[in-house]
Amino acid sequence: MEEVVQKARAVAAAALAGEVRSDGSPFIGHADNVAAIVSDEIGLPPECVAAVYLHEATRIHKDRDISDFPKDILTMVEGLNKISTIKPKDTRLEAENYKKLIVQYSTDPRVAVIKIADRLEVMRSLAIFPKNSREQKILETLMLYIPLAHQLGLYNIKSEMEDIYFRYADPEQYRAITNKLKATERDRERLMMEFIEPLKQKLSDAGIEYKLKIRTKTAYSIYRKMQVQKVPFEGVFDVFAIRFIIDCEPDTVLEKDLCWKVYGYVTEEYEPDTARLRDWLTNPRPNGYESLHITVKNRRGAYVEVQIRTKRMDYEAENGNAAHWAYKGVQHEANLDRWLSSVRYAMEHPAEAKAEDLPQPPSREIFVFTPTGELRILAAGSSVLDFAFNIHSNIGIHCIGGRINGKGVSIKEKLSTGDVVEINTGKNQHPSREWLNWVVTSKARTKIKQELDAEERKMAATGRELLERRLKNWKLEWPGDYQAEFMKARKYSSVINFMADLGREVLDVNDIKAFIQQKKAAIAAGTSHGVLPEVDHNLNYSSSGDEILVLNAKNVRGMDYKLAKCCNPVFGDDVFGFVTRTEGIKIHRISCPNAARLMEKYPYRIQKVIWQETASSGDFQASLGISAERDQAVLASIMEVIGAFKASLRSFNVSENQRDGTFEISVRLLVPSNMELDKIISQLGALKRVIKVKRS
Numbered sequence: 001m002e003e004v005v006q007k008a009r010a011v012a013a014a015a016l017a018g019e020v021r022s023d024g025s026p027f028i029g030h031a032d033n034v035a036a037i038v039s040d041e042i043g044l045p046p047e048c049v050a051a052v053y054l055h056e057a058t059r060i061h062k063d064r065d066i067s068d069f070p071k072d073i074l075t076m077v078e079g080l081n082k083i084s085t086i087k088p089k090d091t092r093l094e095a096e097n098y099k100k101l102i103v104q105y106s107t108d109p110r111v112a113v114i115k116i117a118d119r120l121e122v123m124r125s126l127a128i129f130p131k132n133s134r135e136q137k138i139l140e141t142l143m144l145y146i147p148l149a150h151q152l153g154l155y156n157i158k159s160e161m162e163d164i165y166f167r168y169a170d171p172e173q174y175r176a177i178t179n180k181l182k183a184t185e186r187d188r189e190r191l192m193m194e195f196i197e198p199l200k201q202k203l204s205d206a207g208i209e210y211k212l213k214i215r216t217k218t219a220y221s222i223y224r225k226m227q228v229q230k231v232p233f234e235g236v237f238d239v240f241a242i243r244f245i246i247d248c249e250p251d252t253v254l255e256k257d258l259c260w261k262v263y264g265y266v267t268e269e270y271e272p273d274t275a276r277l278r279d280w281l282t283n284p285r286p287n288g289y290e291s292l293h294i295t296v297k298n299r300r301g302a303y304v305e306v307q308i309r310t311k312r313m314d315y316e317a318e319n320g321n322a323a324h325w326a327y328k329g330v331q332h333e334a335n336l337d338r339w340l341s342s343v344r345y346a347m348e349h350p351a352e353a354k355a356e357d358l359p360q361p362p363s364r365e366i367f368v369f370t371p372t373g374e375l376r377i378l379a380a381g382s383s384v385l386d387f388a389f390n391i392h393s394n395i396g397i398h399c400i401g402g403r404i405n406g407k408g409v410s411i412k413e414k415l416s417t418g419d420v421v422e423i424n425t426g427k428n429q430h431p432s433r434e435w436l437n438w439v440v441t442s443k444a445r446t447k448i449k450q451e452l453d454a455e456e457r458k459m460a461a462t463g464r465e466l467l468e469r470r471l472k473n474w475k476l477e478w479p480g481d482y483q484a485e486f487m488k489a490r491k492y493s494s495v496i497n498f499m500a501d502l503g504r505e506v507l508d509v510n511d512i513k514a515f516i517q518q519k520k521a522a523i524a525a526g527t528s529h530g531v532l533p534e535v536d537h538n539l540n541y542s543s544s545g546d547e548i549l550v551l552n553a554k555n556v557r558g559m560d561y562k563l564a565k566c567c568n569p570v571f572g573d574d575v576f577g578f579v580t581r582t583e584g585i586k587i588h589r590i591s592c593p594n595a596a597r598l599m600e601k602y603p604y605r606i607q608k609v610i611w612q613e614t615a616s617s618g619d620f621q622a623s624l625g626i627s628a629e630r631d632q633a634v635l636a637s638i639m640e641v642i643g644a645f646k647a648s649l650r651s652f653n654v655s656e657n658q659r660d661g662t663f664e665i666s667v668r669l670l671v672p673s674n675m676e677l678d679k680i681i682s683q684l685g686a687l688k689r690v691i692k693v694k695r696s
Helices: 002-015 028-042 046-058 071-083 095-105 110-124 131-151 155-169 171-183 185-205 219-229 252-269 311-319 332-348 384-391 393-397 433-437 442-474 480-489 495-504 509-524 595-601 632-643 674-685
Strands: 210-216 240-246 271-279 292-297 303-310 365-369 375-379 399-404 407-409 421-425 549-551 561-563 575-579 585-589 609-611 620-629 648-657 662-671 690-695
Touching (some): 002 028, 002 046, 028 046, 028 110, 028 155, 046 071, 071 095, 071 110, 095 110, 110 155, 131 155, 155 219, 155 311, 171 185, 171 219, 185 210, 185 240, 240 252, 240 311, 384 399, 384 421, 384 442, 393 442, 433 442, 442 495, 442 509, 480 495, 575 609, 585 595, 620 632, 620 674, 632 662, 632 674, 674 690
Parallel strands (some): 549 609
Antiparallel strands (some): 271 292, 292 303, 399 407, 399 421, 620 662, 620 690, 648 662
């Protein structure tokens, strides 16, 4: 059969000549690596290895003639080629759907195992793929291949794929856990030696030959325990287990007898927790797993998990169902059918393992598809509208609804992982303020706010032009104090809103004419009640006495004071006023870099000021400086945090610090108050890859 492997590889080498992988290496290397996993690690026979090469030769080059190969090999190649056409969209990222398609496309159950080997090779080579491709392969592995490997009993492969997924998905947590495992390795070895010491003589006298092995949980498995149990690394109960591997002939009666004898010696010496006894000797798992598990209390009062099994059982447990027929000393022909039956059974029946044994998708994200099968990753809770903006801002702006898995839905319909989403647009559609209640992603929120702001400013320009034209016709003046008083009476929080309502004709411009005429009549009559006093900007204000300027946070534009651009005060900040010669009173933060100089040099120009008691819908500019690790994901996280608060992003600039390996990010925001700004700063500072956040 080795000849057929060489022949198959020659066909693949010819078909793949000139084809390279993402890193420029020959593509035949992928086939060689998969073949090695199939043969050396899983133990499948040469015909399966030949099927690997012929699959790669004909997957794209369908005209290759391989008809002279044995029928069983051709059957496997046909199944592998069909499975390679499965797109993530076809499965909606559900493992059961994927498994059903594999069963449907393949009559030989070995095909499923070869496909798992293929994915393992891809995961081992993950670093060579571009970022977008890498993210999709990680997600497919988590949602489809790891559950299938678990169900087929390929536990070593499952564990390795989990750890590779974990290393790329959350590198910081992965490093933390693997470093702690390395740091505590000697402690585990010492505990094992202390554990076996009082048992050595008893086992020797009984003539039981064995070896001890420490089985340490994988980094991902430990992480999952930490998440589920809400404990730190040190709080995980079973980071490792002590395993007895008994060396004896592969005889069912003898093996069980020796395992129970070792169990007796262990429980005589150490106090067992019988509630945690797992007897998979008497009743093996459906996948054939055999072992005794017991938890005992050691001399230090710590609980230790103990696993007892024979050499044959350990080999089969480590190598999965394939090991049933590959085990040395067991006749291959006699057991191949049993193994194939177990694989077929696993694929055709729901897994009996508990849900917590399987990896879980990230809870803060969902994964959906475009109609063409392109994968899109969104925040959990995202709507059709979020998806539309994720595709393109212009599509989001004109979104009127969509279709989820072929069913028509509104723009606010929530999405779930696996959904196939199609967007409907209308050229006359435009965002409304209530859209902000239906989106959760920062991109959608930012774009909607920008569109609303642009529309508001456009209407404000129309209103301003209308007012100026009418005032000119009426030959009337409209001083700033008149406007401020009129806006206060009509409860307008900003000049833009006021002018926009004029443009929309929500506010009648004739009301302004009447107001001006009323003010002129009052002045002529000698009464000017309610008119704001004019400020002589050339006067020096004294800080002595009890005079306090109360800042109307609803509108700081067009009044007798302005916010200083050097420190950008926000509602709620500790502030003071500085009387300028030409620009009225400038409001500075107490912490302004210029504060000390102004107070020392011009004490007679300092004005005590306070904010009005309650915040309003006014907007204040604030600038932040952020230092973060150089990782593109952190930029999206920062945008997401900002989008979650009552803030409008005005600019976002990123520069790379090559020396420190960091991003230096400048952010300019509009916020309603310092309380909201503090929340944003706090949340940004809590992000994993953010090093420092400061207000500038």
